[in-house]
Amino acid sequence: MDRIFAPILYMKNPNNISKYNSTIGINMGKEYDFSEGIRGKYSKKCKAGTNIVLLEPDVAQVFKMATSVNQALRSLAEIIKAQK
Numbered sequence: 001m002d003r004i005f006a007p008i009l010y011m012k013n014p015n016n017i018s019k020y021n022s023t024i025g026i027n028m029g030k031e032y033d034f035s036e037g038i039r040g041k042y043s044k045k046c047k048a049g050t051n052i053v054l055l056e057p058d059v060a061q062v063f064k065m066a067t068s069v070n071q072a073l074r075s076l077a078e079i080i081k082a083q084k
Contacts, residue, residue: 055063063069 053069055069063072
């Protein structure tokens with residue numbers, strides 16, 4: 001099974017996460033106790049303040065860091081505003 005997609009398949013049923021971890025060789029130590037954890041506690045805050053954009057490989061070669069992507073997009077936004 002492809003490791004990229006496996007977590008999605010296993011996370012649909014949280015009981016399967018230990019099965020997934022064992023298939024890729026990850027074993028959580030006993031010092032990690034998530035039994036009192038609240039699933040999705042911060043997900044709304046994270047989703048509200050985060051925009052994730054996947055760059056195509058050729059674009060990612062040009063823009064190595066987020067700051068350069070943001071600078072380029074701001075410059076483009078100024079050009080678009082000026083043309084209106």
